[in-house]
Amino acid sequence: MRQVPCVLAIGGLDPGGGAGILADARAIERAGAFACAVATVLTVQSTRGLARAVPVAPKLWVEQARRVLADQNVRAIKIGALGSAENVRAAAKVIIAGRRPVVLDPVMLPTRGRARLLDEDALAAMRRLLQRAALVTANVAEAESLTGLSVRNLADAKAAARALVAMGAGAALVKGGHLERRDATDVLAVGAKLHELSASRLEIRRGVHGTGCYLASLVAARLAFSPDVARAVRWAKRIHHAQLAHATDVGADALVLAF
Secondary structure (H helix, E strand, O other), X not given: OOOOOEEXXXXXXXXXXXXXXXXXXXXXXXXXXXXXEEEEEEEEEEOOEEEXXXXXXHHHHHHHHHHHHHHOOXXXXXXXXXXXXXXXXXXXXXXXXXXOOEEEOOOOOOOOEOOXXXXXXXXXXXXXXXXXXXXXXXXXXXXXXXXXXXXXXXXXXXXXXXHHHHOOOOEEEEOOOOOOOXXXXXXXXXXXXXXXXXXXXOOOOOEEEOHHHHHHHHHHHHHOOOOOHHHHHHXXXXXXXXXHOOOEEEEOOEEEOOO
């Protein structure tokens, strides 16, 4: 019997299903792995946006995560919204025991809505956590918060990606969707090497929900099969872009990535 690798998604629960661990599960299964998940943040939200976020006590979700890690064939971990400094520190304890690759999506603010998913006081803990990540995926605002740099153009994104690696991440992907460019160019730093990953900028009339979760989870699932970060990111970008162009209408003037 063929053994399928598992990927453990650690993050927020979006009851609308567009983002968080439900989006993670769709992406992981799209990549051919088996999805496991624990919720670190409970939210009040829908496709219209995030209204409220309540962190789950770490004692509960850490126990859940450790049981899955002990019993199942978990080959990679994806970490998303954690909700509190206490949960960020707990996440470091969960992943320190094994040598599984970790993809960290340092979610701080939602694309839609005003409720924060990570308080500014937790930034120091997040900077320590990223030192345990094989890859950190950051949008412009997250890259600025973590590095203290201004990210406005491609040169800035390159500097931020290098800075994240210098801070201890194995690799860093700075996503270029909000850069001042006609195309959408992400910057991937793997060690001392930089990669520019460009794609056409899609014209989507309605907001897309959960794209960051989906991309990071695609990468994590590929790393469950092979440790090549650059190859995993390039594959995930192709799938992500194709599905972004055909996102599913789920109502309330919003789209989600699905397969």
